[in-house]
Amino acid sequence: MTRVMVLLKVLVLGAAAPRVTASPTEHFNSTHRDAKLFLVVNPKMCVASGKDGACLPYFQCSKLGGTVDGKCSLGLGECCVFEKTCGGSSSARVSYFTSSSQDSTDKGVCALSVKKAENVCQLRLDMKKLKLSEPDAEGKCVDQYLEVQGVTSSSPKICGTNTGQHLYVDVRADDGPFTVAVVNAQDNPMSSWEIEVEQLRCDSPDLAPSECSQYYTGLKGEVQSFNYDTTESSRLQQNDYRGSRHLQETYLVCVRQEVGYCSLKWTAAENEDYAFTMTGNLKEKPGFPLFNSGTDELCEFTDYLIIAGGIIPDEDDPSSVFCGSQFPESVTSTSFQAKVVANEVEFGNDDIDNRGFHLNYQQEKC
Numbered sequence: 001m002t003r004v005m006v007l008l009k010v011l012v013l014g015a016a017a018p019r020v021t022a023s024p025t026e027h028f029n030s031t032h033r034d035a036k037l038f039l040v041v042n043p044k045m046c047v048a049s050g051k052d053g054a055c056l057p058y059f060q061c062s063k064l065g066g067t068v069d070g071k072c073s074l075g076l077g078e079c080c081v082f083e084k085t086c087g088g089s090s091s092a093r094v095s096y097f098t099s100s101s102q103d104s105t106d107k108g109v110c111a112l113s114v115k116k117a118e119n120v121c122q123l124r125l126d127m128k129k130l131k132l133s134e135p136d137a138e139g140k141c142v143d144q145y146l147e148v149q150g151v152t153s154s155s156p157k158i159c160g161t162n163t164g165q166h167l168y169v170d171v172r173a174d175d176g177p178f179t180v181a182v183v184n185a186q187d188n189p190m191s192s193w194e195i196e197v198e199q200l201r202c203d204s205p206d207l208a209p210s211e212c213s214q215y216y217t218g219l220k221g222e223v224q225s226f227n228y229d230t231t232e233s234s235r236l237q238q239n240d241y242r243g244s245r246h247l248q249e250t251y252l253v254c255v256r257q258e259v260g261y262c263s264l265k266w267t268a269a270e271n272e273d274y275a276f277t278m279t280g281n282l283k284e285k286p287g288f289p290l291f292n293s294g295t296d297e298l299c300e301f302t303d304y305l306i307i308a309g310g311i312i313p314d315e316d317d318p319s320s321v322f323c324g325s326q327f328p329e330s331v332t333s334t335s336f337q338a339k340v341v342a343n344e345v346e347f348g349n350d351d352i353d354n355r356g357f358h359l360n361y362q363q364e365k366c
Contacts, residue, residue: 046079053081091115116176139248156249160227212254225356246356262366268327276327299323
């Protein structure tokens with residue numbers, strides 16, 4: 001009986017005793033451990049030496065194959081950057097695929113494998129530097145090109161000079177892992193690349209509309225076709241051609257429509273002879289090709305640019321298809337998309353030295 005009374009007294013005293021709270025130090029350590037766990041699952045982004053990285057604990061950065069480049073603020077770990085070369089792999093939200101001197105001269109495939117993160121709907125490739133072999137005279141990427149593998153959606157092959165360009169690729173639920181590959185059919189010691197590969201979550205504000213290979217934001221900007229280059233291609237010079245060559249690829253260019261703006265005005269870049277050269281023989285002199293400016297049915301058997309319902313000054317009817325070697329004074333459309341069509345449906349062999357286009361856009365208020 002005495003033992004029972006003692007036990008009951010102990011239980012009562014224990015229940016009535018005040019709850020023990022962790023000391024400030026213990027609380028900090030517990031929170032810090034929780035933060036480390038959170039950072040591994042959903043890290044904050046950081047910038048180090050001009051590259052995007054993830055805030056991770058030091059040991060986790062090393063374990064995942066990253067490189068520490070500075071510290072994150074507020075004690076959120078180290079800024080971990082994932083930079084890979086041929087044969088590398090990454091599961092990071094942002095990775096960098098860079099070339100080495102050996103990568104440029106080896107034949108075969110130089111690739112970065114990217115493990116798909118959760119809830120990813122698109123990949124965005126930013127070409128900080130991309131200089132590969134030029135396409136052939138028909139605009140086909142043969143000797144060397146960049147492509148994205150492991151996705152169901154179509155992705156254009158990109159070659160030539162494309163520094164500063166970007167590419168969006170749609171991702172489906174069952175896609176992945178992804179491969180960002182530079183395919184080398186011929187060695188090119190002059191080629192080099194640095195490509196930022198970002199996995200965009202399905203709720204990201206940076207997502208492009210579906211099927212858009214390029215996506216631009218802002219009230220005004222400039223758009224260049226892939227491999228648009230004002231310098232002359234040494235490869236084409238061997239055939240006595242003076243220009244570079246736009247790629248034989250079909251893709252969609254999109255602009256985000258800003259609030260209060262209802263139309264998009266397109267104009268050719270100023271002071272550039274080749275600012276719009278989709279069609280014709282430019283071997284002798286720009287502006288004197290097979291025909292200067294073509295629209296709609298005139299473009300049926302050549303490469304062209306689609307701007308739906310385009311309004312041209314002093315023209316009675318709208319036009320949607322544009323080709324030739326001169327862009328109209330301006331083209332205004334309620335569509336915020338432009339489609340590049342290069343489908344090898346050419347009439348004869350009259351397309352020579354065509355560089356593509358360099359256009360400016362300006363959003364106009366409703």
